[in-house]
Amino acid sequence: MGEYGGYLFPNDLHILWGLMIVMYPYVTGLVAGAFILSSLYHVFNRDELRPIGRLSLVASLGFLLAAPLTLLLHLGHPERGINAMITPNLSSAMAMFGFIYAGYLALLVFEIWLVHRVDIIMLAARSQGIKRSFYKLLALGVYDVSKEAKAVDHRVLIVLAAIGIPGAALLHGYVGFIFGAVKANPWWSTPLMPIVFLCSAIVSGIAMVIILYQIGMKFSGRGIDAPCMQSLARWLWLFVILTVSMELLEIMTLAYEAAEEWQVIGPLLTNQLAFSFIGIQLVLGAMIPIILLGIVVLMSPYLTDQIRNTLCFVSSLLLLMQVFAMRWNVVIGGQTFSKSLRGYREAHKPELFEKEGIALAIVVFVIPLVFIILFNRVLPLFERAEKETPDATGAEPC
């Protein structure tokens, strides 16, 4: 303090929103991204995406279940967190989280149930004892698997997914809004924020599903569906390009206008955030995947399945890193400078073991993965049920 360009307001010495608030948009982004991907199959009839239709839905639910943990770990009084729903301040962007979350959870659970309904009934018919009772419980007393019933299922599914798309956009666009609507912070306060968040959410969701799908196929000894992977790569490429374009446009506008905020943001990007912004968010996490996915998309006829799968896998890993870096750069970057706009805080280094530390962040990230594995045990995610579907009477477990 005391040097030119280095003055922080006395209350601005510490970073208040740490790793968990970085995880929060990251995890909800995976939710929204995976859901929108599943909708491409369920609503827009992209049949080539059928192999990941269920996986992406269940992945979405897994991450949705873990999302509130990040907030609860962050809050000074997590026991009062529910007050945001009981006595919400309706002018607060943050107060909407509980409602959007609850609505989205209900929709997602219902949609997953509908998608797996026929499987549940078949599994109930096939199994014995406690297992049978469990599946019967999951079937909720409906055992109709006639063609008409399935047609109704499909229609309801389309409606649900169609509600879910704006729902997912709302859930994640809203997370961007939480930052974008803070006028005190020039690095956050931009109407582009919700859109950038949403696009990068779709990127992370597709990337996550590519990785889970490839690993899932590897472990279950099945082959990776080439048209599906090709389609995923195409969608991923489109959304990375959109995301990075908007991220760059934002910076270019700020730099070109060179208003008061650029005096603090410019040095922030080239000094404090040089590694995470230029290194990861722009070069390693964006430029390289754009090139790799470009190869997959533009040179598809010349690629073997293995090369395509490897290129997609590597790009997805890099993009998961890129989106995490983007969240980090927004959340931590926005707090790295003081509101005095004249000084920077020390670099934020989360501890391994603390409430908002690295260990718990990993736990939050692992919970959805465990959920997906367990779900796959109960209701297989990669099987095509249609071939084995018996007629309505055959499926009647009672």
Next chain:
Amino acid sequence: MPTTRPDNPVLPDQPPTPDRRRDCDEACDRRAFLKRGARVVGASVATVVLFDLMELEQMAEASGVVTQPVGAAPAGGYDWTKHQYIYLIDLRKCIGCGSCVRACSRENDVPAGHFRTWVERYEISRTGETMIESPNGGLDGFEPVVTGEDIAKAFFFPKLCCHCTHTPCVQLCPVGASYRTLDGVVLVDETRCIGCGYCVQGCPYGSRFIHPETHTASKCTLCYHRITRGLATACVEACPVGARRLGNAKKVGDEVAEIIATQRVQVLQPELLTEPNCYYLGLTMEAR
């Protein structure tokens, strides 16, 4: 604060019609049981509400504030409808002694390293270089400084919560723990705050912090416990040169209101349209 008592459950008490009399015994038993139950529950609720109200009254007496509904006539004590607090800082008078910061810290038990009010020192050279510092928030005053620069302009710059009329902190608080009183003071209800820190992020002036012990948002209360008893805030009281003044915009002939109305005053970051109620005399363009 509970203002209405919950209604006792209303039970149907019409006599049973003749054709219903068959199962009257059972029904009457159930009805009698429910009635008795309702009385017990009603009485308990009433007792709890009564005790709650008594406790609130005691708390109000202890704090010297007479609780009254919005817009009500004064009830002998403090009437918040007759107050609209405004704060005036004269930068030309402040000597940077830090008495205000110390007084605030003592009065409000402000945790070390955090500040409800603080003082900055600005030194601006002829070439426009600006040096700013606020060692320990100005709590210990300022050491004399020798710089290599040719200082053209220097001043001390006290700051506190601006108690904005359209304050982002109240808008952002997800549970309504941050609120603005009718007399224009922005406060935090510690018993409701969930400690999310959104208000701290939303305050453009850096005047909020998360209290390290209570884990809730904390800020300048404009010494609400003092001003509602007709006393000045601790910082105003402690200022040896009268650089800090508290006024009441609703009082006819109020000196501070008069200065704000007639002189060239400025607020911090007016472009954000938060409408601060803390005004400055002698603010220059370098100050932020």
